[in-house]
Amino acid sequence: MKVTGKTVVVTGGANGLGGGVVDLLISKGANVIVIFFSFLFFFLIDIFFSSKILDLKEEEANEKVQALGQKCFFPGSVDITNEESVMKVLDEGMKRFGAIHAVVNCAGVGIAAKVFFS
Numbered sequence: 001m002k003v004t005g006k007t008v009v010v011t012g013g014a015n016g017l018g019g020g021v022v023d024l025l026i027s028k029g030a031n032v033i034v035i036f037f038s039f040l041f042f043f044l045i046d047i048f049f050s051s052k053i054l055d056l057k058e059e060e061a062n063e064k065v066q067a068l069g070q071k072c073f074f075p076g077s078v079d080i081t082n083e084e085s086v087m088k089v090l091d092e093g094m095k096r097f098g099a100i101h102a103v104v105n106c107a108g109v110g111i112a113a114k115v116f117f118s
Contacts, residue, residue, distance in 0.1 A: 004029035007097040009090070011035040011107035014064055018106030026068050033093040033100070034065055034074045035107070073097070080107075 008025050012018030013034035025032050065074035075092050079085040093100060 003102075005031075006101040007031040007033065007093065007099055009033045009035060009093065009100055009103045011103075011105045013106065016106070018104070019064065021104050021106055022064070022068070022072065026071055030071070031097045032068075032072045033089070033097075034072060035080075035089065036074065036077050 003025055008030050010018050010022050010025070010032055013022040013032065014036060018034075022032050022034060062074060065072045073093055073096055075089045078089050090100065
């Protein structure tokens with residue numbers, strides 16, 4: 001697939017699988033909008049289970065986007081439970097790049113825990 005000049009929204013794009021997708025798209029000449037989600041439930045999971053929640057580290061997302069340059073846009077934390085919040089980010093991306101051509105959903109929650117068999 002040719003992505004040069006195309007704009008792709010990547011959820012979970014600060015690290016892990018999403019981070020790899022962002023790196024690849026940028027290297028192929030695409031514009032990327034990195035969606036960082038905020039949702040209280042995920043913060044509570046992080047606190048109670050000491051898990052590594054993908055993309056909840058806003059500082060890490062900012063650093064990644066700064067390193068990738070002008071072809072990468074990070075609007076900050078987005079309340080994914082609020083349609084208006086999501087639409088605002090998509091509108092900002094449209095104004096910056098002119099269009100959105102694809103979405104890659106890599107956002108997710110991972111809870112690290114030992115598995116016991118009896």
